Amino acid sequence: MTLSVIRSNRSLARPAEHTPSGILDLSAIDRIPVLRCNARTLHVFRHGGLEAAQVIRGALSRALVPYYPLAGRLKESNQGELQIDCCGEGAWFVEASANCTLDSVDYFNDVSSIPYDELLSDSVPKTDGMEPLVQMQVTQFTCGGFVVGLTFCHAICDGLGAAQFLNAVGEMARGLEHPSIAPVWHRDFFPLQSQLEDSTQSPNFPPPLPSYQLKHANIDISTDHISQLKQQFHESAGQTCSAFEIVAATFWRQRTRAVNFENKTEVKLVFFANCRQLLDPPLPKGFYGNCFFPVTITTSSEWLTQATMVDVVKLIQEAKSKLPFEFSEYINGDYARNGEDPFAPPLTYTTLFISEWGRLGFNQIDYGWGPPVHVVPIQGSSIIPVGIVGSLPLPNVGIRLMTWSVEEAHLQPFIHLMTTPI
Template identity: 75%
Template sequence: MEPLVQMQVTQFECGGFVIGLTFCHSICDGLGAAQFLNAVGELGRGLKQPGVAPVWHRDFFPPSDHQLESVTPLPMLPPPMPGYKLEHANIDISMDQINQLKQQFNESTGLNSSAFEIVAASFWSHRTKAINFEKNTEVKLVFFANCRQMLDPPLPKGFYGNCFFPVTITSSSDWVETASDVDVLKLVQEAKTKLAVEFGKFMEGDHMRNGEDPFAPLSYTTLFISEWGRLGFNQIDYGWGPPVHVVPIQGSSIIPTG
């Protein structure tokens, strides 16, 4: 049985330390994990109770009995991932580069953009060009979005379970390779505006009826991007101040790949 939480603390001779964490994703999502670690830090600093009380509230998801009527069989799983020996890498992108792309997008469209949108669109474009897929291959960009406020009523503060939904952008490899950064970014923003509608369809069980599983395993033609900057890990304080560096470890068990 998979442990709910595992933590390892390694102290260095300089006095610094690193905390490694793995958790059961069935219990909490990224926001929930950060909430848990912040609570550990608050209790470790002597607080009598966490600043945000944990809320279970798992009954928000509607019963699935009515969804099983007229179910369309889900498609076959995608082909297995190529057996490439992938290497873990850290790449720093300066804010000057991001701000330059933001300015370019604003001058072309009159619209604003976030750092995540800029990075996601740029990575998708460059990855597609680098792989050089066969002509007109269907490629996807996928990232998860928090849906706590999209429920009616919204989930209460302190809910630490899973409540996210994938934003999926689909296009042909030819288009992504030749499109400008501005056009790819516009496609990302358009997909985000449809999140509430797509999440509503999922809650109503449309995916069960039409055979489209938004959480299906991903193939090599899909770029999956996860944003960690706003989850709350950079605010955790065990008594020595916030962390100097936060990074996810390499591990396929937390990424929905085929």
């Protein structure tokens, strides 16, 4: 059955009460150019009823009172610095209905067949060329379930911050008067460095874009298998490791084998680590801005393909142990002296990005009918090799590695290596 979606209402969800106005400065991390983009996700809920869209819209308006900056718009200062105009114009909200059940589309388990354009908001209004920072479409299915299609401005929140806000919307939908975690702006957690500004606005021309197109593959991993690999690591190394480290090591190693790079090719693994607790004092609970730093690991393809899983996990752990020092250097502006921007790793086939979603909080969002059965990230680029570590759709338990990391010629070797027991 072909999915057909009809949008019945489009409007701005403004804060339910009067909110402060004025201009707010963003942090130096918020203003990194690579974050000047939208993150898009689908959140699939098994139950809801006909009133789901109205309940969520009302809760969104109430949540925008304490989170009033999210009802504003991006602007640039006279010096070209990104700011928030707290104008209270609101979030964009679209109500829609589909002509089928969620079961008939398997709760969008097959990412390759999802009609994203039908499930994300459309006709988005602009103010002085700027879109709303939060855009949401709630699509009701004939079974009573619904899908929230979310578009979120990355310059305002990282994944933890976005999940914190959505959980607040869920609490408002369930009848709470105030969010259980009060939002904290606190974007001045380190002084702006002139050398940081100079580095992120380099006059160098970007490299030519590659011509390959990355293919999607889901790799499902049981908790039992993860436990076995963690036990193997403990027996060999005499120390513990995380599920993320196991998945990242396996993913990087097997992808490199599948691609079969020439010997001594330099390959990189990049992931972004939460740094809220690395500041002195740590950022307060409720902070919802961007506060992370890239962990970048470089080695040769020859070493990586010959290394054991234990070797690769150790390499990842060693890189993570340097995070406090490297983040401190970044805060102090010292990294600019070597001419390298840690937030601008080479976007080539030899660089693999991996992101952990399991602990962000998206899977706990509850608008009154229980948490989502499935949270689906939407590919941001067809040329940046990436994997996202999430959870299997409920009621299954385990890890789902959602990948867009290899081109067609390497897809089957990659899937074979990832699904063959180590």
